[in-house]
Amino acid sequence: MIRKVLKKQKPSEKIVAIIEKYRIRREYLSINRRSVSNAVLLGMFIAMIPMPFQMVAVLFLVPFFKFNVPIALVLVWITNPLTIPFIYYFEYLTGNILLMRESAMAIEISAEWFTANFWAIFVPLYTGALFYSVLLGVGGYYLIHLLWRQSVAREKHTKLHKRKKASHTLPN
Numbered sequence: 001m002i003r004k005v006l007k008k009q010k011p012s013e014k015i016v017a018i019i020e021k022y023r024i025r026r027e028y029l030s031i032n033r034r035s036v037s038n039a040v041l042l043g044m045f046i047a048m049i050p051m052p053f054q055m056v057a058v059l060f061l062v063p064f065f066k067f068n069v070p071i072a073l074v075l076v077w078i079t080n081p082l083t084i085p086f087i088y089y090f091e092y093l094t095g096n097i098l099l100m101r102e103s104a105m106a107i108e109i110s111a112e113w114f115t116a117n118f119w120a121i122f123v124p125l126y127t128g129a130l131f132y133s134v135l136l137g138v139g140g141y142y143l144i145h146l147l148w149r150q151s152v153a154r155e156k157h158t159k160l161h162k163r164k165k166a167s168h169t170l171p172n
Helices: 002-008 013-021 033-047 054-061 069-076 084-098 111-116 118-169
Strands: none
Touching: 033 054, 033 069, 033 118, 054 069, 084 118, 111 118
């Protein structure tokens, strides 16, 4: 379905010039089931890890994996300055649950508190982050595969149904 929409649109001359100038490989911009699902896997995985320069981490992975780079870069922005405190808080709580610990400190959502208590919350935070990174990355990967296959099957069914309808209405 998404391929139909994008195939109808011609890329702008500026974008084509940039692609040719920097010799960007087509596979990093292609939209197919594999490249999109890999982009979701990597983008969601990196988005949930508390670290600076997440976009750079995505770009570092470009030589090692084939994925749609723009989609992965956009997904990294799930953790943005507005959502980071809430996501990290839930990762911390989940990490405590997984490690069977109780949170011993009162949590304040501020940069000062976070930097002052980073080493005390490091293990539960990254345990929860790893849990959500794997869960959302792998879940997104399989969800894209499932939705893509359903879309293709629906498209084939529609084409077949239209052909049958057209063959029954032809005059003899």
